[in-house]
Amino acid sequence: MAFEEMDVDTIWMDGEFVDWDEAQTHVLTHSLHYGTGVFEGARCYDTEDGPALFRWEEHLDRLFESAKVLDHDIDHTHEEITDATLRLIREQGLESCYIRPLVYYGYNSLGVSPEDCPTKTMVACWPWGAYLGEDAIENGVDVMVSTWRKHASSQIPTNVKATGPYINSMLAGEEARRNGYVEAIVLNKEGKVAEGPGENIFMVNDGEIYTTGLSESILDGITRDTVIELARDLGYTVHDEAAIGRGQLYTADELFFTGTAAEVTPIRSVDDTEIGNGGRGPVTEEIQQRFFDLVDGKLDGYDEWFLPVETE
Numbered sequence: 001m002a003f004e005e006m007d008v009d010t011i012w013m014d015g016e017f018v019d020w021d022e023a024q025t026h027v028l029t030h031s032l033h034y035g036t037g038v039f040e041g042a043r044c045y046d047t048e049d050g051p052a053l054f055r056w057e058e059h060l061d062r063l064f065e066s067a068k069v070l071d072h073d074i075d076h077t078h079e080e081i082t083d084a085t086l087r088l089i090r091e092q093g094l095e096s097c098y099i100r101p102l103v104y105y106g107y108n109s110l111g112v113s114p115e116d117c118p119t120k121t122m123v124a125c126w127p128w129g130a131y132l133g134e135d136a137i138e139n140g141v142d143v144m145v146s147t148w149r150k151h152a153s154s155q156i157p158t159n160v161k162a163t164g165p166y167i168n169s170m171l172a173g174e175e176a177r178r179n180g181y182v183e184a185i186v187l188n189k190e191g192k193v194a195e196g197p198g199e200n201i202f203m204v205n206d207g208e209i210y211t212t213g214l215s216e217s218i219l220d221g222i223t224r225d226t227v228i229e230l231a232r233d234l235g236y237t238v239h240d241e242a243a244i245g246r247g248q249l250y251t252a253d254e255l256f257f258t259g260t261a262a263e264v265t266p267i268r269s270v271d272d273t274e275i276g277n278g279g280r281g282p283v284t285e286e287i288q289q290r291f292f293d294l295v296d297g298k299l300d301g302y303d304e305w306f307l308p309v310e311t312e
């Protein structure tokens, strides 16, 4: 959905709440030219106990860590960014929404070195449903293995959620969509499975769960971590340092994506090869149900993952 169709009117920029249409930056902004921003994607869920940010501290930690690698000196504390985000949600009357904090080098000079450019920070929130479509959650998505490879962490650090490297995601995703698929899977430089353009990937075989390891050039996904914990709590064996070959994708019993945007989305085919029974597999369904119960606030024991929007 386009922003114009949404009922949102405020963005937080560098300590100020500004009108949505006034939240602008100069065309000579450093990060616009060199992709030197870092960002997060988090979600606020409308839980049984009211709206709450999901794993917000982990998202903020990753934002500050990404910023550290790109030498950003963020002028705002965790608390300031959190307060601003909660106010944006409350004052715009949002119940569930996507949250996008961005830290970037602003306007001053345009050498590749950003040393004279100020670090700027913004947060925006907007309603955002199922990333790969409502149908995808139930029936799964058709994906292709991209001809683009994921950059290695020796080229661009893959634990950092920086703006520029999303060219890789964009190229892979658009290639897939041009070819009639919903999403891509990218292999790493060694030819092993890395992840989706905006998702981590899980495989189920003989009742055990596998996900590609951090050394496979993936983002250390917070949903990945959530699903690993939920699956282990359900009694599954989870191999979280797996190296998965392309051929293993075709023969997997089940495959699914995880991500803040994609949540838990089954993969029903890869390169036109049906996975398992060609729909959502039983383990995927159980984990997906558990995930949605969690973010609906129905599970006990995970309170520390939620930050309520209303404080009283």
Ligand SMILES: Cc1ncc(COP(=O)(O)O)c(C=O)c1O
Pocket: 041, 169, 195, 196, 197, 198, 199, 200, 218, 219, 220, 221, 222, 223, 224, 258, 259, 260, 261
């Ligand atoms: C490349 C990539 N991998 C994985 C993920 C999933 O990470 P998370 O679960 O923290 O959203 C994302 C989304 O942020 C991503 O962009």
